[in-house]
Amino acid sequence: MSGPVAGGSYRGRVDSTERPRGPHLEWTVVASDIGPLFLAATPEGLVRVEFHAGPDRIDRMTRQLVSRLGADAGRPAPGEEELLAEPVRQVAAYFAGSLRRFDLPLDWRLSSGFNRQVLQELDRSVPYGSVVGYGELAARVGQPGAAQAVGNAMGSNPLPLVVPCHRVVENDGGIGGFGGGVETKRQLLALEGVLPQPLF
Numbered sequence: 001m002s003g004p005v006a007g008g009s010y011r012g013r014v015d016s017t018e019r020p021r022g023p024h025l026e027w028t029v030v031a032s033d034i035g036p037l038f039l040a041a042t043p044e045g046l047v048r049v050e051f052h053a054g055p056d057r058i059d060r061m062t063r064q065l066v067s068r069l070g071a072d073a074g075r076p077a078p079g080e081e082e083l084l085a086e087p088v089r090q091v092a093a094y095f096a097g098s099l100r101r102f103d104l105p106l107d108w109r110l111s112s113g114f115n116r117q118v119l120q121e122l123d124r125s126v127p128y129g130s131v132v133g134y135g136e137l138a139a140r141v142g143q144p145g146a147a148q149a150v151g152n153a154m155g156s157n158p159l160p161l162v163v164p165c166h167r168v169v170e171n172d173g174g175i176g177g178f179g180g181g182v183e184t185k186r187q188l189l190a191l192e193g194v195l196p197q198p199l200f
Contacts, residue, residue, distance in 0.1 A: 037051060
């Protein structure tokens with residue numbers, strides 16, 4: 001694709017006579033039980049998820065992604081997603097309670113080093129309906145005592161929800177922090193049956 005997509009326009013779009021800057025990046029916003037979610041994907045896979053996707057946050061995210069990935073970005077019309085068709089379907093299934101594990105290709109370019117190692121271990125080893133302590137996750141990657149660094153890795157997660165940093169809690173059982181807000185973390189853990197559903 002080399003021009004605007006129905007429902008949005010490319011950010012960082014180049015003139016058609018110039019060489020493209022890089023691979024295409026597709027983004028959209030989907031409704032969810034925890035508010036609007038920003039999803040972005042490249043041909044390699046899902047690259048970014050962001051909670052509470054209001055207009056200012058969407059604009060900031062698309063600009064950052066274009067800058068960091070060197071990609072032209074566009075928003076397809078609903079139902080016309082190519083790169084995001086399966087992520088959109090799986091997110092809807094997760095919130096409907098019919099999906100317990102995301103099965104998507106992931107583009108890890110926005111994470112590196114220790115952070116990526118920890119996030120990949122989390123994705124592999126902490127299933128739906130369970131939690132892990134920061135210290136225990138540090139030990140699983142061979143860094144016992146690095147609980148604070150694990151917390152930093154969770155805060156850097158470019159793929160929250162799909163790479164389930166909401167399942168990482170304090171070692172004493174406290175819920176811990178969360179980039180999407182503690183209430184969002186509570187809602188996700190309640191959805192997965194870890195915490196009771198709120199009465200009101």
